[in-house]
Amino acid sequence: MSKHTSQHQPNHTAITHSVDNQAADSRDPAFRLRDMFKPSFDLWVISWLLGLIFAISIIALLMISGWFISAAALAGMLAVGSHAFNYMMPAGIIRMLAIARTASRYGELMVSHNAVFDLLKTLRLRFFERLSTLPLVQQRNALHASQYMHRLVNDIDRLDEFILRVVSPWLIGTIVVTLLALFIGFALPIDPTLKRMIYGLLALALLVPLLGTYLGIQQARQLAEVSEARRQKLLAPLAIITQLLLWQQWRAQTADYIEQDNLLQDLEWRAQKRRSAYMLGIQWLFYAGVLVVLFAITQLSQGAAFDSSIMHVVSVPLVLAVVLGLIGIQEIIVPLGQHYLALGNSIAAKQRLNALLTTHSTATERSPKTKDNIEKSELAAADLPLPTGEMTATLDRVYAKIPKALVGAQDVSVIITSGTPLIIRGASGCGKSTLLQMLAGELSLLKGEVTLNDAAWHDYDWRDQLGYLGQQLDIFDQSLAANLRLGKPNASDAELLAALDKVGLSKWLQAQPQGLATPLGEYGAAVSGGQARRIALARLLLKPRRVLLLDEPFAGLDAQTRAQVWHHVREQQKNDLLIVVSHHEWDMGHCQLLTLKEQVFTNDTL
Incomplete structure (x- = not known):
């Protein structure tokens, strides 16, 4: 999630929420698979109808074409039949089916794609909005539990498999198999026992992928877990690949990754073998159905061997149509076995997302439920x-630290008043940035107390009144103006220019041919690190905020620019709170100084 709590939607900066709402969120699942039909149910119904037309068209086209060719050949062999056979109607039906096949396929793809895009948009908005309503502490914990944001996006994208590879193909496949069974029952004059055998084979052709889908739920979950573990085992050494290569430690540090990769390959090989087995089993069942049909016709033909009217007992073109139907329907049913993991993938993604969004608040776990704590919770609910x-x-x-970190900001006591900036200094690793993250709500307060005017700091409804400039910047692949307006959506161009002037970027802007429309590139790749930091700071200065938390805002600035930026920042916060982490030392005027030194601090006044 964004490190700049004031640069996004207002609800991204909300620190506290209703206890009752959080309790409800923890009890009820955030999402159910059946909810996926709600955004565009009408589109899905149209898609299913078009998909059904396509499936029926390709099977009927194959059956009628086979019947037509064989019937026309027989009519040509028999002099009488050649005069009675109607060539025009079957040819017209074949043309109509060919057109229906093409049109329905195109329409089904177009409608289903629109429905999928609408579904993904709705899911992403729903999940990100739900996530953004959590306190920032819970957002951070949730994202670490889910192992970074791209995992969330990947799980959302996997959910569409439930409709595209489970509901739609199973619905269409079941209907088509039923229609073919009914056609065989009415069209072929064969023994009822053999008909029931054919029905049983058709039912087994559906039962095999159904059983595979059920067994694949656990397998899909295991594949997802191992795949994620494999990715994590690789990301850690990749972050320091240069050093590992220089010290010839790459092979040793990637041993865990290789182990996970071998495990994943073994699981994928097992999945591929099962996939092939299911597909082969389905094909064998349909071919067995073909053999039963041919056997039944052979028995029927032998029973009428001495009957000169055998053509009235069994129609060779009709038998060929049935055989081709049993062969052609495999195109619809075999993919059910091929995608037997789709339901498991969707369920696993749903469970991970629900686990992410129903993260319980850790505040009550850190302290006993005393009367004071209950009263504080009630105050928190009041915002x-x-x-x-x-x-x-x-x-x-105060004591706060990043999860799993060895050190943090410990035993910090200080009083900060409006109009007097607090400057935090100290050696690297002593907890300066950690302290700001705790005040911004990105980290939990482990010990101690933080109050504002005698009320708990996190009980206030901060909304967009707390601005935080962290070490990691959020610069998006948009124009300069679009990036700035994240801090104030309705800001005019004049306000943008004034904010850029405060951070010393006016001359730089004048040199840009596109002005405010200058693209900044992904993560601000088109500008330098110092310029990106000043753009992020200008975004915060677009509107007044009661509290500004700035982490190294002067990094990469020369003395003159640093003094200019500091003057404007201090002027804007002259009646409000300003807390700055900076290692630069110069005459900053009357400020309060907090120095952290390896868990030892001094509190002086400059």
């Missing part, structure tokens, strides 16, 4: 309005 006058923030023996 206190921010004070309109002067503000005083107090940190009392």
Whole structure:
């Protein structure tokens, strides 16, 4: 998620929410697979109808074509039949079926693609909105539990398999098999026992992939877990690949990845063998049906061997049509075995997403449920309005750290007042950035207390009144203006220019031919690191905020630009809270200084 809590939708910066709503979220699943039909149910119905027309068309086209060719050949062999056979009607039906096949296939693809895109858009908005309503602490924990944002996107994309590879093909396949069974029952004058045998083979052709789908649920979950573990085992050494290669430690550090990769390959090989077995089994069942049909016709023909009217007992073209139908229907049913993991993939993705969005708040787990804590929870549910006058923030023996980190900000006590900036300094790794992350709501407060005007810091309804500039910047592959307006969507061009002037980017902007329309590239690749940081800062300065948390805002700036930026930032926050992490030392005016030194701090006044 974004590290700039004030640069996105207002609900991204909300720190507290209703306890009752959170409890409801933890009890009820955030998403069910049947919910996928709701956004575009009408489109899916149209898609299924067109898919059914396509399936019937290709099978009927094959059957009628075989019947027509064989019937025409027989009519040509028999002098009488050649005068009675109607060539025009079957030819017209074949043309109509060919047109229906092409048109329905094109229409089905177009409608289903639109429905899928609409579904993915709805799912992404729903999940990201649901995630954004969580407190930032829970957002961070949820994203780590899900192992980064792209995992969330991948799970959402996998959900469309439920409709495209489970519901739609099973619905169409079941209907087509039923229609073919009815046709065989009415068209072929064969023994009822043999008919029931054919019906049984058709039912088994559906039962085989159904059983495979059921057994594949656990297999799909295992594949997903091993695949994710394999990816994580590779990402860690890739982050320091240069150092590992220099120290000849690449092979040793990737041993776990190789082990996971071998395990994944073994699982995928097993899945491929099962997939091939299911597909082969389905084909054998249909071919067995063909053999039963031929056997039944042979028995029927032998019974009428001495009957000169055998052609009235069994129609060779009709038998050929049935045989071709049993062969052609495999195109519809065999993919059910090929995609036997689709349901398991969808269920696994749904469970991971629900686990992500129903993350329980860790606040109640960190402290006992005393009367004071209950009262604080009730205050949190109220979302206190921010004070309109002067503000005083107090940190009392605060301890916060990033999960799994060895050190953090420990035993920090300081009082911050409106109009007097707090400058935080200290050696690398002493917890400066961690302290800002805790105040921004991205990290949990493990010990101590943070208050604002004698009320808990996180009980206030901050909305977009808390601006945070972290070390990781959010610069998107959009224009300069679009990136800036993330801080204030309705900002005019004049306001954008004024904000850029505050951070010393006016001359740079004048040199850009496209001006505010200048593209910044993905992650700000088109600008330098210092320029990207100042653009992110300008985004925060577009509107007044009661609290600004700035982590190294002067990185990469020369002395003159640094003084200019500091002047404008301090002027904007002269009546509000300003907390800055900076290792630069110069005459910053009257400020409060907090120095962190390996869990030892001093609190002085500049």
